[in-house]
Amino acid sequence: MITVKEFGKTKDGKEVSLYSIKNSMGMQADVTDFGAILVNLFVPTAGGDKLDVVLGYDKLSDYETSGSCFGATIGPSANRIKGAKFTINGTEYSILANENGNNLHSDGEHGFHKVVWDARVNDDENSVTFSLKQEDGALGFPGNRTFTVTYKVTDDGEVAIIYTGASDKDTVMNLTNHSYFNLDGHDSGSMEESTVMIKADRYTEIVPGAIPTGNLPEVAGTPMDLTSPHKVSEHCDDAFEQLVLTSGYDHNYVISKETDGVEKVAEVMAAKSGIIMEVYTDLPGIQFYAGNFIDTHTGKGGASYARRMGLCLETQYFPNAINEPAFESPVFGPNKPYNTTTIYKFI
Ligand code: GLA
Numbered sequence: 001m002i003t004v005k006e007f008g009k010t011k012d013g014k015e016v017s018l019y020s021i022k023n024s025m026g027m028q029a030d031v032t033d034f035g036a037i038l039v040n041l042f043v044p045t046a047g048g049d050k051l052d053v054v055l056g057y058d059k060l061s062d063y064e065t066s067g068s069c070f071g072a073t074i075g076p077s078a079n080r081i082k083g084a085k086f087t088i089n090g091t092e093y094s095i096l097a098n099e100n101g102n103n104l105h106s107d108g109e110h111g112f113h114k115v116v117w118d119a120r121v122n123d124d125e126n127s128v129t130f131s132l133k134q135e136d137g138a139l140g141f142p143g144n145r146t147f148t149v150t151y152k153v154t155d156d157g158e159v160a161i162i163y164t165g166a167s168d169k170d171t172v173m174n175l176t177n178h179s180y181f182n183l184d185g186h187d188s189g190s191m192e193e194s195t196v197m198i199k200a201d202r203y204t205e206i207v208p209g210a211i212p213t214g215n216l217p218e219v220a221g222t223p224m225d226l227t228s229p230h231k232v233s234e235h236c237d238d239a240f241e242q243l244v245l246t247s248g249y250d251h252n253y254v255i256s257k258e259t260d261g262v263e264k265v266a267e268v269m270a271a272k273s274g275i276i277m278e279v280y281t282d283l284p285g286i287q288f289y290a291g292n293f294i295d296t297h298t299g300k301g302g303a304s305y306a307r308r309m310g311l312c313l314e315t316q317y318f319p320n321a322i323n324e325p326a327f328e329s330p331v332f333g334p335n336k337p338y339n340t341t342t343i344y345k346f347i
Pocket residue numbers: 068069079178210250287288289293
C-alpha cells in the first residue's frame with residue numbers, strides 16, 4: 001500500500017513529497033522525490049518491534065545541505081573518477097573536480113541526490129518510480145538522457161531498487177544507492193558489532209584519494225576477506241595499508257558472480273535485533289563503506305549520529321571504470337540502455 005504526504009519545500013520553492021510504501025508484514029520504505037532518497041526503512045523484528053534501519057533526517061532542508069548522502073540516489077556517476085575527466089568515442093569530457101582533483105559522486109550540490117525528480121505511484125506493483133531528464137552536457141556528462149529509479153517493496157521483505165537510463169549519446173551511467181544501514185536501528189549507536197559477509201574474492205586496490213590502481217588483489221589472508229561473516233570491528237582498524245588509507249573499510253569489492261543476473265552478493269547481521277539484510281544485484285562491484293567519516297551531528301528524531309553508526313553497501317560499476325579499460329564499462333547510450341536492479345532483503 002502506498003500513501004503520500006508533504007515533505008516540505010526546497011529552498012527555491014519546489015514542493016516535495018514523501019511516499020510510504022508498505023508491505024503486508026509491516027515493512028515500510030519512505031522515499032522522497034527530492035534526490036530519489038530513501039528516508040526511512042521500518043523493518044519488523046521477531047520480537048514484534050519495528051526498527052528504522054537507515055540513517056537520515058526529519059527535515060527536507062537537512063537533505064538539501066548535508067554532504068553525507070544518507071539514503072541518496074547518486075548519479076549519473078557514483079564513486080570516483082580520476083582527474084575528473086574521461087574520454088568517450090574520442091571526445092574528452094571534464095567534470096567537477098570536487099575531491100583531491102578527482103570527481104566524487106558527480107556533484108555534491110547539483111547531483112542526482114540534490115534535485116527534485118518527477119514521481120509516479122504504481123499501486124499495482126507496490127512501487128514508486130522517480131524520473132529525471134538531463135540535457136546534453138548537464139554536470140559535464142554527454143547525452144540527452146532520461147533516468148528512472150523505482151523503489152518497490154514486496155511481501156518477501158524486499159526493497160528492490162530498479163534503475164533505468166536512456167541516452168542519445170554514449171555516456172557514463174553508474175547510479176547507486178548510498179543508504180547507511182544500522183540493523184539495530186538508526187539511533188542505536190555504532191554498527192561495528194554487526195556482521196558482514198561479501199561474496200568477493202578480490203577488491204579494487206586503491207591509492208591515497210581512493211582511486212583504484214587497476215590491480216585486483218585477492219582478499220584471502222588479509223583483513224579485507226569477508227567471504228565468511230566477520231564483525232566489522234574485527235579488522236576495520238587493522239594496520240593494513242589499504243585500510244589505513246581510508247580509516248577503515250571503504251573499498252569496492254569485485255563480486256564473485258555466478259550468473260549474469262541478480263544474485264546474492266552480501267549479507268549483514270545485526271548485533272542485537274536479529275535482523276538480517278541480504279543484498280542482491282546484477283552489478284559487478286559493491287563499495288563497502290564503514291561510515292568512517294560520518295560527522296558527529298543530529299539526525300532523525302534527535303538521534304545523535306557519529307563515526308561508524310551506519311554502513312553502506314553501494315552496488316556499482318567499479319570506481320574510475322570509465323578510465324580503466326580492464327574494468328567492466330559503465331558506458332551506455334543509443335545502442336545500450338542502462339537497466340540494473342539491486343535488492344535489500346530483510347529476514
Ligand atoms: C563517499 C563514498 C564513500 C566514502 C565517503 C568518504 O560517501 O561513497 O564510499 O568514500 O565518501 O567520505
